[in-house]
Every structure is written in structure tokens, then in C-alpha cells.
Amino acid sequence: MPVLRALPLATGLALRDSLGDLVAMAAGAHCFLPVGDDPRAADRRLLESSLGVGSVVEDPQACLVIATSGSTGRPKGAIHTPATLAASADATHARLGGEGNWLLALPAHHIAGLQVLLRALRAGFTPVITDLRGGFNADRFAADIALLRGPRRYTSLVPPQLIAILASPAATAAAAGLDAVLIGGAATPRSVHDRARAAGIPIVRTYGMSETAGGCVYDGQPLDGVSVSIDDEGRVVLCGPMVAHGYHRRTDPAFGAPGSFRTDDLGTIDGGVLQIEGRADEAISTGGLTVAPHVVEAVLTADPAVAECVVVGLPDRRLGEQVAAAVVASPGRTPDVAGLRSRVADQVHRFAAPRRIVVVDRLPLLGPGKINRAAVRALLRSEAGETEPAAVD
Incomplete structure (x- = not known):
């Protein structure tokens, strides 16, 4: 052997x-x-x-x-x-x-x-x-x-x-x-x-x-x-x-x-x-709706100002999970966060619209091209200064 x-x-x-x-x-x-x-x-x-x-x-x-x-x-x-x-x-x-x-x-x-x-x-x-x-x-x-x-x-x-x-x-x-x-x-x-x-x-x-x-x-x-x-x-x-x-x-x-x-x-x-269609463990359950991250990601990256993005679920006391996104801006462009939310709400569902969108320089990776979603979740939580599950009014 x-x-x-x-x-x-x-x-x-x-x-x-x-x-x-x-x-x-x-x-x-x-x-x-x-x-x-x-x-x-x-x-x-x-x-x-x-x-x-x-x-x-x-x-x-x-x-x-x-x-x-x-x-x-x-x-x-x-x-x-x-x-x-x-x-x-x-x-x-x-x-x-x-x-x-x-x-x-x-x-x-x-x-x-x-x-x-x-x-x-x-x-x-x-x-x-x-x-x-x-x-x-x-x-x-x-x-x-x-x-x-x-x-x-x-x-x-x-x-x-x-x-x-x-x-x-x-x-x-x-x-x-x-x-x-x-x-x-x-x-x-x-x-x-x-x-x-x-x-x-x-x-x-x-x-x-x-x-x-x-x-x-x-x-x-x-x-x-x-x-x-x-x-x-x-x-x-x-x-x-x-x-x-x-x-x-x-x-x-x-x-x-x-x-x-x-x-x-x-x-x-x-x-x-x-x-x-995505990974079995990545589906987001928010407000009684199951959201597939790849569907939201497709809408966000259709915006010319967004080069890359990843969508994850964050803990939410009222909704169970809230949809959140980290996006990388296209060179020379500034993403319109409110416009991105509206785009998702119109094309997918209002509950699928990310309640938190953070623009980052690069997405954290596990391997070549493979997103480290745990690190993205931690990044989004830290941007809001959160250590406990988010509460959304």
C-alpha cells in the first residue's frame, strides 16, 4: 500500500x-x-x-x-x-x-x-x-x-x-x-x-x-x-x-x-x-419564503455596476433569516444599493431583496474561485457591529 x-x-x-x-x-x-x-x-x-x-x-x-x-x-x-x-x-x-x-x-x-x-x-x-x-x-x-x-x-x-x-x-x-x-x-x-x-x-x-x-x-x-x-x-x-x-x-x-x-x-x-441551482445547505428561509442565493446573485450581477457578489442568510429574530449580500463594484462604478434592492424585489420577491448590502474590495475565498460563505457572513455581521442575531423592524 x-x-x-x-x-x-x-x-x-x-x-x-x-x-x-x-x-x-x-x-x-x-x-x-x-x-x-x-x-x-x-x-x-x-x-x-x-x-x-x-x-x-x-x-x-x-x-x-x-x-x-x-x-x-x-x-x-x-x-x-x-x-x-x-x-x-x-x-x-x-x-x-x-x-x-x-x-x-x-x-x-x-x-x-x-x-x-x-x-x-x-x-x-x-x-x-x-x-x-x-x-x-x-x-x-x-x-x-x-x-x-x-x-x-x-x-x-x-x-x-x-x-x-x-x-x-x-x-x-x-x-x-x-x-x-x-x-x-x-x-x-x-x-x-x-x-x-x-x-x-x-x-x-x-x-x-x-x-x-x-x-x-x-x-x-x-x-x-x-x-x-x-x-x-x-x-x-x-x-x-x-x-x-x-x-x-x-x-x-x-x-x-x-x-x-x-x-x-x-x-x-x-x-x-x-x-x-445552488448548494443544498445554502437556501435562505426568510419570512416563510425559501430564497435560493443564486437567483438573487443573478439579478445583482446583471447590474453593470456589480462585478461579483455573494448572497447569504444572516440570523434574524423576526424573519428567521434575512437576505444579505456582499458585492464587488465594477471598475469605475459605484453600485446603487437602494436600486439593487428594488431590482431584486421587482424581479424575485420583496422578501428576497437583501436587507443588507455591503460593497467590498474582494470576496473571501476557500480555494480558487470558491466563495468562503462563512467568512462573508462574518464580514457582513462585523460591518454592522453585530455579535448577536440581527433584529429587523
Whole structure:
């Protein structure tokens, strides 16, 4: 049985030194837990301890234990094998039109960034790496695209990066020259999606998670070999050869039959196209009405002054919960808070209109593009100076 080892993956160009380890991992020579080079060493030690670095992985084929970001912030370790990783890479290339080289612009210790590297390496290419020290820089990203060589050229981003690219003419033009730009991690606001398409950027919306070796549904349609269904509770169930073999050191009913994973996401399928309706644990009950955050978020981001937003429920003595929102302003714009409330009241319901809207510089994240809703709730409460549930007259 393989023994789990930590594999530190740099944020900068020193990541190139780890490519050989990734090739060996994908061939099954090692079983690694990728970890970042975050200076908060205590956080890394906690991650390595909770996921069992040094322990035996009870799967003889295991080559990767990848940490999930998880809505609670408590990671689990999804077990992958050379076969699950290869199935994911091959299905991606088949959907996109063929093997090619990849530009990494995401942290490599998360599944989305790791798969960028593994896809390029499996296709026989050396990936280009954007230096993320100090954060994502759209103009540097544009310069790195010029270094990308291959019969086809790809990258993978999260929505905030796409927003930054659209604010840079050079980056927008460079991204438009790629064969595909995968966008995952969180829902892309419709206004951003439309702007990217109008600029000629070939974006592909992806849906997946650590447990499925990254995206396995592109633009709402499953990759080859993947099937999608909705169970009796409305949750999305994903089946395919890239599904993890379970979690390291724990059992979970989410993994049913081999190759099957029951997600915490609610969804519908219309004409073979999957639509994610939000997470089962995110619904807000306010004044007797159940509000789906994604419905309110769609209305808010339709306003040109709003670049991004997240909607959460806050405790309320009278309503049970009140709807609240954190929004990021579009460059050079100032959101009209009263107007945003009216827009939601008119298009959804008056109880769905956020009673609290706070404009923030950025949204807190758990992983690349994945919103930390607990941190958003804490931020909204702290903005009002609250330590107890809010009372609304």
C-alpha cells in the first residue's frame, strides 16, 4: 500500500522544479498530497496532519490525495489514481478538440491548477507557468500566453481573473487567441460571460470538484464517459471514470457505487444540459419564503455596476433569516444599493431583496474561485457591529 507524502508546489516559477514529481505521480510511482508554499507554516502542518501525511493509503492504486476546499473549510482528501487522472485529461482534450499545451494561472495545489499541469504533461508538453506571487496580473498573463507553444493552446481561470483580463486590452486580445479558456470554481456572472464572448474569448464553463478530478461537465454537458443525474432530493450525482476512489481515512455515503459521487449541489437537467441551482445547505428561509442565493446573485450581477457578489442568510429574530449580500463594484462604478434592492424585489420577491448590502474590495475565498460563505457572513455581521442575531423592524 502506498504511503502518503507531502508535495510542496511553489506559487512562482520554482514550480517548474516539481514537474518531474508530477510525471512520476501520474505514473503511479508515488502517492502525493499537494500543498502550497503559503508562509503560514502552521496552516500547512494542520492540513498535513488532518489528511494523514505519512499514513498508509488503503488503495493500492492511489497516487494522489487532493484536499477539497469544502463549504465548511474543513478539508477532506479525495483519492485519485493514474487511471482517474488520465480519464479526466483525455476527456477534456477530446471535448476541446485535441491535445495541446496549457498555461497555468491557478494555484497548483488545488485540483483545477494541478490538472492544468497534468494535462500538458500527459500530452507531452512543458506547461507555461504564470508567476502568481503577489497575485494574478492580467498583463503578465498576456505576456505568458505569447510563450505558449503547441498545436492547441489552453488555460483555466476563475471568474475574478476573467474580470481582470477584460479590464486589460492586451490580456483580452491575448486570451482571444487561445483555443479554449476554462472557467470554473464559481458561477460566472452573466454580464462577464457576455463581455468575454463579445471580446472573442473562447470561454468554456466547467463544473466539477476535487472528487471528480476537476471539471467533468462543460457548458452544462457531461464529458465523454460521464453521466449526470438528479436524485430524489434534487442533488446532482456524477458518474464516470474520473471519479475519486473515496476519501482518505474516512468513509462517506456520497461515494456510492464505484465511479459514482453524490454532490451537495442542487440541479436540474433540461434537454441534456445541467443547470446548477445552488448548494443544498445554502437556501435562505426568510419570512416563510425559501430564497435560493443564486437567483438573487443573478439579478445583482446583471447590474453593470456589480462585478461579483455573494448572497447569504444572516440570523434574524423576526424573519428567521434575512437576505444579505456582499458585492464587488465594477471598475469605475459605484453600485446603487437602494436600486439593487428594488431590482431584486421587482424581479424575485420583496422578501428576497437583501436587507443588507455591503460593497467590498474582494470576496473571501476557500480555494480558487470558491466563495468562503462563512467568512462573508462574518464580514457582513462585523460591518454592522453585530455579535448577536440581527433584529429587523
